[in-house]
Amino acid sequence: MVNLGVAGKPNDDCGDHEWYNSDNVVEHCYHCAAGQRPYDAAHFHDPATG
Numbered sequence: 001m002v003n004l005g006v007a008g009k010p011n012d013d014c015g016d017h018e019w020y021n022s023d024n025v026v027e028h029c030y031h032c033a034a035g036q037r038p039y040d041a042a043h044f045h046d047p048a049t050g
């Protein structure tokens, strides 16, 4: 069984946040529910354009 961290322990900090833009207001972590921070476009660079 694979433990994705978010299942069962939604308030645990995964320790290795990987962010996604939820709604242009808040970013969330793929791995845990504890990972939240204000959205900033600068966090999401496009590697094709630098």
Ligand SMILES: [Zn+2]
Pocket (backbone or CB within 6 Å): 013, 014, 015, 016, 017, 018, 029, 030, 031, 032, 033, 034, 035
């Ligand atoms: Zn996390």
